[in-house]
Amino acid sequence: MTTEKATVETWNTYGNHQLARGLELPELDRWNWGIPDTGPGIEALGDVKGLRVLDLGSGLGRHAAHLAARGADITAVDASPAQHQRAISRYPDTPGLHLLCADAEAHLRNADPYDLIYSVCSMPYLDPDRLLPALANGLKPGGRLVFSALHTNSHGNGPSTEVTPRPEILRLPGTAEDHPVDMWVLTPQLWEDLLVQQGLTMEAVTAIDSPKPDNHVSYRLYAARRPERVPSRPRTSAPPAPNTALGVGVIVHGPAGVLLGRHRRRTWELAGGTVEPGETFAEAAVRELQEEAGLVAEPEDAQVLGTLLDRVGGVVRLTVPVHIIRWSGVPRQREEAIGSWRFWPLSALPQPLFVPSAQCLTAWQPALPLDHPPAHFQPYGKPGRP
Secondary structure, three states: OOHHHHHHHHHHHHHHHHHHHOOOOOOOOOOOOOOOOOOOOHHHHOOOOOOEEEEEOOOOOHHHHHHHOOOOEEEEEEOOHHHHHHHHHHOOOOOOEEEEEOOHHHHHHHOOOEEEEEEEOOHHHOOHHHHHHHHHHOEEEEEEEEEEEEEEOOOOOOOEOOOOOEEEEEEOOOOOOEEEEEEOOEOHHHHHHHHHHOOOEEEEEEEEEOOOOOOOOEEEEEEEEOOOOOOOOOOOOOOOOOOEEEEEEEEEEEOOEEEEEEEOOOOEEOEEEEOOOOOOHHHHHHHHHHHHHOOEOOHHHEEEOEEEEEEEOOEEEEEEEEEEOOOEOOOOOOEOOEEEEEEEOHHHOOOOEOHHHHHHHHHHOOOOOOOOOOOEEEEOOOOOOO
């Protein structure tokens, strides 16, 4: 049995015991985060009226019902069927209160985001590596997370310095038995590191100590917020495996035909090449045309026709045909790899054509009698005509 499932079974034992006793606890008269008669209280949540709120590990549901009475639209989630049964028996039809028996992480994965998520002492029973990614996305941008967590147990043992569960003794009220459970009892720095990893910002950490000098139990109340802006993860510095090739094919058509050059691989090609960082497709086409064939054009005279997409050797090939409307100069060889630039009539194109060049020409003039491997063409607008 996993750590979390064992904990659910322990709370089931407790819930069934309390159901059998028929115990009726009073409604909350003072909010606490783990130790009665010790601050802070409900003020840590702020004004909840009109907010969409989630209570994680809601147990009997008293905290959730208290917030529903203050105008919150609150969903109270507990993984223990027995505890859930106690809650729905006590609050069968409370306006604004929705009681669910569910795993917290599974609920967060499928629920609409909340304005506020809180938990009274329950989060340390759940694996933070499993819970926190779903929890961070379960908050709306600008939403808050407030939760209390055990810091020092009754034996005086402080928090762990590693993100691993450790055995603790759960002494359930109304029973004479001690139940061993595993909990994530972490330092404030570890909790902050985990929250920051998920894009949250820690706003406050408040110590909650027992007022009795002989009681070592201590909790910490954590308040964090999801930023209003959605962050992006930086790319890794490691080079990726080759998966995509991006280039432009430059179509220059005049009275004598379309401009093609002969590559040293003995294919006839349009001017073209890769797109450099920061360039638009039009800017890349103008640059490549001048570098390869010596013709001068302006980006505003370059019509981007669309994108051609195919795959060769496991690599996605994205080619952008660009039609140059106006240019100046006389074509001449500028690079060693390609030369013999000339205008060829559309009725007598040379062969063989480079496949991407043939695909670009077909995208521009679909009626041209060119054979080449198929590529998916997504037009940006009406292709230019000669």
